Amino acid sequence: MDTRAADRLDAISQRIARAQERFGAPPERVQLVAVSKTFAAEDIIPFLEAGQRVFGENRVQEAQAKWPALRQAWPDIELHLIGPLQTNKAREAVALFDVIETVDREKLASTLAAEMQRAGRKLPCFVQVNIGLEEQKAGIAPAEAVAFVERCRSVHGLDIVGLMCIPPDGVPPGPYFAQLAELGRAAAVASLSMGMSGDFEVGIAMGATHVRVGSALFGHRPPLGA
């Protein structure tokens, strides 16, 4: 057993529990989504052995290469897609993932709905909101988010359980998380996926039900393309 993985998992779990106690929200336990993108199966296994079951990946192809084998050994894994999804990968994504956190446009909503129907698999989904209206980030504009959630439900029949966001870099994330929580109330969703290694406690203070933590668990990722 890799004690470093177990220790890191324990430390993050304790910080989540303390933040939740301190800020009194929400009643259920905040879910830790361990973001394993760029890390190999051998780096992930110690976390599975330490009891972690909920993981996040941002690329369909990368996830496809790692997770089917891990699932054979740990059938109760819950895999979240947290990266942008192209419609031509929707079929693979529906087959592989348990939760899609990045529904952000009409075409994707309708394609996912069709693929879920075809596969007989109705996955819980989050709508990703481009909370800082940043050109380089995915997500629906905040002003359109509530109406989009309604259309995902009524037109496409998707099971929208929450909202997800990645706030802008280099500025305090609190106001953005607060705005996502406000939109979540307006859209009547129960879950909010917000907060990463550097700011998950702020996310919890603002009502996060899911935090997506990568580097604080797995260590620094090699730069993209390396």
Ligand SMILES: *Cc1c(COP(=O)(O)O)cnc(C)c1O
């Ligand atoms: C990589 C990633 C994370 C994890 O980021 P860390 O800062 O390493 O915790 C969380 N959410 C999304 C969408 C990501 O792509």
